[in-house]
Amino acid sequence: MKSYSIIEINNLLKGELIGYTDHKIEGPEEIKKANSNQITFIGSKKYEKFWADSKASAALVGQNATLEPGTNRALIKVKNVDLAMAQILELYNPPAPVFDTDIHPTAVIHETAIIGEGCKIGANCYVGKDVELGSGVLLYPNVCVFDETTIGSNTVVWSGTVIRERCIIGSHCIFHTNVSIGADGFGYRPSDDGRGLVKIPQIGNVIIGHYVEIGANSCVDRAKFSSTIVGDGCKIDNLVQIAHNSVMGRFCIMAGHSGLAGSVTLGDGVIIGGSASIKDHTTINSGATVGAGSGVMNDVEPGKTVLGYPAQDARDMLKQWVAIRRFMKTQ
Template structure:
């Protein structure tokens, strides 16, 4: 089992050790669940009160917290506990599933497909006509990549994911289980006789930049024409819907159950909270934040935080909620 001394861990983090312990650290854990051989973290005073009863020997602590570790226990004080914990998790990261054979004999690969050096393709995968895989791409079992799709170097695609035809995927991306890339956008119009619906053909594609991560069971639909675009560095949670012709800038975040309707535009660094929904043809400018559960019906200015349904300036919405609460209390 891997273990580290507190000094070895701090050599990585470049923090400040307060107190002392000779306990070897064998992994990280939550404050109230940790054992003596585990390191935990305290990010704010809200959690500091739990330290006394914790069995952990070591904790990462934000530098501005004024608490003491106690006997045979130690703190590593850092500027940002969340980022420091990310480095700790890297230390103890478990190995990924092993490929006994780089390209499994049950994989179906079209003769025109171009497979880069070091690629690994698991059982029952399908790689279609004129597909191009860059170097060191990993397709876990039961992945389908359809015709003329291009996938960049070092991208990882987990089981059950389907990437439809003509999509362009960047390098160093991660698609988790059962992601759908390039399914038809949701486009229908009433028929001329008014007795049914006419399907609008979706002839575009999806373009995804580098270092994009998409969570399990999320969907990015192909464009009606042109492209649905996900910019470099975007991080998309599980169960997220991105509709046809939407465009996301660089390093946007979308939390679980959120969704973009058709032709939504996000600037760079936009944050969409869980279960938030964005109306079609809406623009959310760079640096804006949409609170969880909100419904955005109109454009959002750069750097602004909106909240509620329909979404409006977060401060105004909070004032309304306080006023309603007082009114209910006064009349109850």
């Protein structure tokens, strides 16, 4: 078990140490559950009231915190509590699952595939014709990578993920369990006789940039033609849908259960809240934020925050909700 002194932890964080504890810190925990060998964090004033009764021997706090550490307890004041806690979590992060062999004997790898130096391929993986894996790629058990796909160096693909043919994946990406990349886009039209639906062929691909992370059970569909694109540094939560021909700029965030319909364009740094839905052929410009549960029907200006269903300027929507609440109270 890893353990560190409070001095060692403070040296890592380069914070301001208030008080002292001789307890060895064996890991982080939330303030109500922590024991004397754990460190907690207080990122908001509303949680300060729990410090007195917490069993934690140490806490990360903001620079404006007015708490006292107490006997054999310590506080570490930092500029950004969330980022400091990320460093703590990384410190105690357990190792990833071990590969007993670099390429498991049950993996099926086409003879034309190019496997980079240091790649690891788990049990029951499939690597198709003319696939190229860059150096240090990790495919955990039961991953499928179909024909003519390229994956950049040091990308990690967790079990159950399927990457369809002709996709282009950047380096240092992480795909969590059961991600779908490059499945057919959702394209149907009524038949001429009105008795059925005609499937529209989806002949494009998916291009994913560098340092992209995609959560479990999320889907990025291939384009009808051309490419569905996820830009560098995007972070996508679990259970997210990105439809055909959508284009995401750099460093966008999409929270769980949100979705882009076909041909949506996101600028750089767009934030999409949980369960938000974006209408097809809509553009959300750089720096804009879409609140959780919102439905975007029209283009969103750069830097604007929208909220509601249908989504509109967040301030206007909040005023409407207040007015409705007041009205209901008078009835």
